Amino acid sequence: HSVGIIGAPFWKGQPKDGVEKGPDLIRSTGLVEKLKGQGCSVRDYGNLKFEHVPDDQPIEKVQRPRSVGHANKQLADAVHMIKKDGHTCVLLGGDHSLAIGSILGHAASQKELCVVWVDAHADINTPTTTLTGNMHGQPVSFLIREFHSKIPVMPGFSWIKPCISAQDIVYIGLRDVDPAEHYILKHLGIKFFSMTDVDRLGIAKVMEETCDHIFSKGKRPIHLSYDIDALDPSVSPATGTPVMGGLTYREGIYITEQICQTGMLSALDVVEVNPKMARAEEEISSTAKTAVDVILGCFGRVREG
Numbered sequence: 001h002s003v004g005i006i007g008a009p010f011w012k013g014q015p016k017d018g019v020e021k022g023p024d025l026i027r028s029t030g031l032v033e034k035l036k037g038q039g040c041s042v043r044d045y046g047n048l049k050f051e052h053v054p055d056d057q058p059i060e061k062v063q064r065p066r067s068v069g070h071a072n073k074q075l076a077d078a079v080h081m082i083k084k085d086g087h088t089c090v091l092l093g094g095d096h097s098l099a100i101g102s103i104l105g106h107a108a109s110q111k112e113l114c115v116v117w118v119d120a121h122a123d124i125n126t127p128t129t130t131l132t133g134n135m136h137g138q139p140v141s142f143l144i145r146e147f148h149s150k151i152p153v154m155p156g157f158s159w160i161k162p163c164i165s166a167q168d169i170v171y172i173g174l175r176d177v178d179p180a181e182h183y184i185l186k187h188l189g190i191k192f193f194s195m196t197d198v199d200r201l202g203i204a205k206v207m208e209e210t211c212d213h214i215f216s217k218g219k220r221p222i223h224l225s226y227d228i229d230a231l232d233p234s235v236s237p238a239t240g241t242p243v244m245g246g247l248t249y250r251e252g253i254y255i256t257e258q259i260c261q262t263g264m265l266s267a268l269d270v271v272e273v274n275p276k277m278a279r280a281e282e283e284i285s286s287t288a289k290t291a292v293d294v295i296l297g298c299f300g301r302v303r304e305g
């Protein structure tokens with residue numbers, strides 16, 4: 001595996017500071033050394049520098065829209081470059097609004113990509129349906145073609161062209177979905193495995209059905225967007241929007257082992273690690289270590305040795 005790492009210390013998709021410390025916290029937990037230790041070649045492209053966007057007043061309810069749009073344009077260009085350099089791209093967040101740039105940058109180099117979105121949340125609010133105005137709850141609505149007439153024009157977002165269709169994305173781990181989001185998921189017929197489905201089917205069947213769905217017309221590059229809050233807060237408490245009843249550590253790692261097995265992983269996001277949301281040092285280290293283990297599982301680490 002050839003891995004290109006990019007850090008995006010960005011927090012403006014949500015209000016809680018600390019998530020911008022995610023990239024360096026994950027690195028300090030030994031990510032590069034451990035990837036090399038399991039035979040990967042690794043290039044760390046460092047962290048993006050996000051310049052201040054002045055007068056970034058809310059638009060209706062949407063908070064910090066210009067900063068989010070600008071940061072994601074920078075990220076999209078970086079991810080595109082990393083893909084052209086021939087790596088599987090690993091984005092270290094930062095909040096989940098960064099998936100806009102990560103997936104668009106990925107799509108610029110891989111036409112037929114599909115998305116596996118591992119998250120307690122659907123992140124599919126539009127600027128109109130959002131209840132909080134936080135853009136980390138909206139990225140998917142900017143990416144899906146079926147929405148194109150439903151997203152209001154916003155400054156900083158004119159560069160965005162949706163790059164996937166509703167059937168190109170599968171969710172795993174949903175357990176805190178807003179009513180408007182649920183309507184959108186059902187209306188667009190988007191495939192999802194909630195925590196109820198994980199309980200009913202078991203994670204092995206969930207992954208089997210996920211791969212059947214995304215590969216129904218043949219294998220294609222996968223973009224795995226992994227929100228650390230998909231995991232149970234007992235495993236990864238240091239995050240901004242924790243929700244009880246999440247994936248176990250084993251389920252979270254099994255997902256990565258299965259995605260790795262397809263041989264089609266082309267880009268990975270690991271987002272929403274926020275050390276300031278921890279109540280104790282152990283909570284920071286548990287969250288950071290789990291984030292590293294998620295990445296190692298994507299690049300060939302198997303528990304049998």
Ligand SMILES: CN[C@](CCCC[B-](O)(O)O)(CCN1CCCCC1)C(=O)O
Pocket residue numbers: 095096097119120121122123125130131132133134136137138176177178227229241272
């Ligand atoms: C479920 N939608 C939320 C959370 C988005 C989480 C983003 B992620 O990247 O961490 O997944 C929450 C909306 N609720 C907040 C509490 C009151 C009811 C609405 C939103 O702000 O849109």
Ligand SMILES: [Mn+2]
Pocket residue numbers: 096119121123136227
């Ligand atoms: Mn998310």
Ligand SMILES: [Mn+2]
Pocket residue numbers: 119120121227229230241272
């Ligand atoms: Mn989430």
